[in-house]
Amino acid sequence: MLRQYELVERVKAYDPDADEDLLNRAYVFSMKAHGSQLRASGDPYFSHPIEVAGILTDLKLDGETIATGILHDTIEDTVATQEEIDRLFGKSVGRLVDGVTKLSRIEAQTDSERQAENLRKFLLAMSNDIRVLLVKLADRLHNMRTLHFIKSEDKRRRIARETMDIYAPLAERIGMYGFMDELQELAFRQLEPDAHETITARLAKLREGGGDMVARIASGIKLVLAQKGVEADVTGREKRPYSIWKKMQGRGMNFEALSDVMAFRVIVDEESECYRALGIVHGRWPMVPGRFKDFISTPKRNGYKSIHTTVLHSENARIEVQIRTRRMHEESENGLAAHWAYKQGGEGAQAREAYPWLEDLLEVLHDAATPEELLENARLAMFQDQVFVFTPKGALHQLPRDSTPVDFAYAVHSDLGDSCVGAKVNGRVVPLRTRLVNGDQVEILRSKIKAPDPAWEGFVVSAKARAAIRRHVRHKNNLESQSMGHKLLESLALRLKTGLGDELVGPALGRLRLADRGALELAMARNQLTDAQVSEALVPGSTAGQKPRRTRGKPGPAAVSIHGLTAGVSFELGACRPIPGDRIVGIRHPDQPIVIHTIDCVSLADETGEWLEVSWGQETDGAVARLAVVVHNQPGSLASLATTLAAHNANIVNLALKHRDREFHTDVIDIEVEDLKHLTTIIAALRQVKAVVSVERMRG
Template sequence: MLRQYELVERVKTYDPDADEALLNRAYVFTMQAHGTQKRASGDPYFSHPIEVAGILTELRMDDETICTALLHDTIEDTVATVEEIERRFGPNVARLVDGVTKLSKIEAQSESERAAENLRKFLLAMSDDIRVLLVKLADRLHNMRTLHFIANEDKRRRIARETMEIYAPLAERIGMYEFMREMQTLSFRELEPEAYESITRRLEQLHAEGGDLVAKIGSGIMLQLSRAGIKVEVSGREKHPYSIWKKMEERHVSFEQLSDIMAFRAIVDTEEECYRALGIIHRKWPMVPGRFKDYISTPKRNGYRSLHTSVIHSEKMRIEVQIRTREMHEQAEYGLAAHWAYKRGPGGVENDHQIGWIRDLVEILDHADTAEEILEHTRMAMYQDRIFAFTPKGELIQLPKGATAVDFAYAVHTSLGDQTIGAKVNRRVVPLRTPLENGDQVQILKSKARQPQPEWLSFVTTGKARAAIRRFVRHKERDEMMNLGKQILDDLIDRLPTTIGADAVDNAIRRLNLPDRDSLLEAIGRRGLSDRDVMEALMPGSAATLSERPPREQQHVISIHGLTPGVAFRLADCCHPVPGDRIVGLSRFNEGITVHNIDCPRLADGVDADWLDLSWGDRSEGGVARVTVTVKNEPGSLGVMAGIFGTHGANILNLNLANRDRAFHEFIVDLEVTDLAHLTRIIAALRAADAVVLAERLYPTGEHIPDDTKPAVEPLAIPGAAH
């Protein structure tokens, strides 16, 4: 554990103007506040915040950040308060300590909700001051170093999993690769102990068999570059166990089949020498195709810059070589901390290139609805490999692999994503679901009348796009439910025994314990309230007058693939689609989604609507079909028709005499059937009856569905049918 004077001397070494008195007060305060508290290791608790502060001195953090590290557990774990911290150490330190305080008191019903709430508060805090992130990462790193002292295995695994899924990716995104690697290694050791031991043992065997191979190869690289007149420092290392295991999993290969487990770093003076060194290395050793990456001309989103290449150094041994300047190396080692600027003024200077992605994550938090969505979207934003695409003006947009034009639009701005109607990639119009490639130039076509489409969720890859689309879908669904609820409410008011007063609806809202009118309409639309409950709330005692009536919703189970779950829809009255029909959805603003048969003539009027490719769900059953039946004008014919309907279990909902003359009667019949196969059997039975001249499924304009099933031979009479 660092002693007080050692910690102060470390800070003064790189920051002579640091407030020594502030650091001393914080050191003494944390020791006094934590007192006799112990950690699981048996060490005094105050050793933890002191070690966290020591980790941050390696990043050369300012005195306020070091002070925050010393105090970061005092508010939660001692009797200290935010007000006391502010009084003793100033408002900046108090704000930082409050932002980085552990969130263990959060009560959540599930582990995912707890992790999501931690992440939500964490991201919101660090968006206000990025130093919160740096202190929290150092705190988590030290906790991982001492994780083995925790006796409860489930708790150890939970902490390790949270570190692997949230904190290690965060460290990577701000360029703190050493933090990331150590967190991953320690988490991997806890989560996959057998794999960790196996890989570690194999690495030790390689050391014993090949001696110090890393040093030999590094010396060879340095010799080649020095002969060319390049001043260079070369260092090498084996990739850490988690990185090796991940490659084995991704490539489905054994340890022996992995050939690139060594990585070397060449540090030169200038950017020009980076490219010179690359040429020399490629001339000396064959390059592995597809393994060269130029992060100098196109830096990673976290600001990382370097040249990466893989070469075959000797007999089938592939090695990775990274070439960079010293400035690039500092950025790679310290990440965002290498560009520290807070001492230049209140709040410091924000590096947009470094932490613009944090604003994306905060926007995701605003759009996400559930804990699971928060974790899903933020992990998307932190984990995925990147590609580079350009706006027509040449602005660089970084996206995960597999991203589409819709993802690109939302990456530029949320409003642009919402208004997207099309895209041109490299001046050629492409479908919105087309994956983008490195170097693509993307032009988004937009319209203010356009809105996000639920089907976009099937192909977007970024958390930001998915969160924004889901938010719109939820709002649109709520609007549709409220519109339906208003219609039902108006109908119920009309059915009351007398006219209600102006305050009746407000009184009903209070009786039903709802917050406002919108909530009432939504509850009615979702059928969360029965007609009886609503009428009784509007006018106590009126529910006794409620007459039975068919419910507004379908009597049978209807599910449709291609619609976002929960989005309201209705089956078109014009074509009466039934399960088994090929169907399509028409979506119009403020009108919801109407499901049509693919052969419905009314689809020609749908040029102003958004078309949705739909299909029936596996358990869908029940629908209303309209048929036209022409029977002979003779006694018993109507009975034959009705008998066929009854025999096949089809309920007649409506029967109209459409036309009559001396020879024939034409009826329009609305039938309740289970599916298309049921309807087809009924029509075939009608056509087989001698009393029936014509039986067809009817469409709104009087057109009939083209049908190749009409009998080619004389129809057989149905046994027992009346003529």
């Protein structure tokens, strides 16, 4: 553990103007506050914040950040208060400490809720001052280095999983690859101990068989470059076990099939020398096709710059070579901390400008409706594998691998995503679920109406797109439910033969303990209140002696019209597949959409929900009907079937072959129809087709 004077000397070595008094006071305060507390290792707890501060000095961060590292656990784990930290160390340090502090006292019901709230607070604080993230990463790194002292395997695995899902990707996003590599490696050791042990043993065996191969190859590369006039530092290393395991999983191969388990870094002074060195390396050893990436001309979103190539070395080994300048190398190891001048303080506005993904992350977190969704969005937003695509004007965008045009549209702007109706990739119109690849040029076709399709959620991969679609669905759900509740309330008023003026509704809201009429309508739509409860609240005594109604006749004037409402939001169609024109009834269950059945549906006999009078609106948007068609097994049968359907303006939604023998086959066809009359006409027309043996409407 660093002593007080050693810590101060470290900071003064790179920042002679650092506030020495602040560091000394923080050191003494933290030591007294933690007192006799011990860590799982048996060491004094105070050693942890000091080690965190030591990690931060390696990044050459400012005095306030170092003090924050020393104090970061005092509010959470001691009797120290936020007000005390603010008073003794200033508002700036207090704000940083508060940002890093976990909400350990939050009263949440589940671990996921606690984790989500901690993450939400941390990310919001990080957006205001990026130094919060640097302290948190240093804190997590030291905790992972000592994770093996925790006795509970479940707890170790939970911390390791959180590190792998959240903190390692965060380190990657700000270009701190040194932190990312170590965090991933330590987490991998806990999550996949057998795989880690096996790969480590294989590497040791390979090392024994090949001698000091890494040193020999590094010396050879340096000599070849020097002979061509390029002075460079060349270092080599075996790839980390986690990196090897990830490649084995991604490519579906075993260890023996991997040939590029060594990586070498060529570090030069100028950017132009990077390309000279690349030419020399490719001239000396054959390049492996498809393994070249130029992150100097097109840097990663986190600012990472380097040239990556893989060559077949003369020792019959594939080796990865990374070529970069000294400045690029420093930034690749420490990322944001390498170029975030300590005197600037790393304000939130600077962080958002330098790292636009942070703004996107905050947006998707804001849109999350549940703790589980927040954690899912955070993991998606920090997805590591990227694909590079361009706008028609040549602007570069980096997206998660397997992104679609919808992901691209939301990455450009939320409004563009909401109004997207189609896309062109490389000048050709493609389906919106098309997967984009590196170099694609994407043009979004849009409409004036902002209405994202809920089905998009099934194929988008970016957190921003998924969060926006879910936000729209929730908003639409509320609107549709409100509309359904309004119709239900009006229907109830008709049956009660009363009005819905404020003089009647106001007292009813008080009896039901609801804030306003909108809350009443939502509660009715979601069946959180029965008709009897609302009737009694509107007209006390009106339900005396009444029995639940089950309607099998023609819908009365109080029937709720489902015209203008969306199936799947405020109501769903039952397995009997009702279409406009069928006589129908609604079944209500608490907090679920109303299910619409035909009045003769066989499943109604076992239905336990509340029955509701419903009717089709005067104008409908059509529906999908299912037909079972038996046709002769001969050439042209399906063609004649499709021709007849097209002649009657019926679009085929789905077609499946159900049965087939030598003479006949039965096709199940889903078609779009306007109403029952339209369907009846189509069935009659199909029965006149020579190839058709029989046609029946399918229920269920």
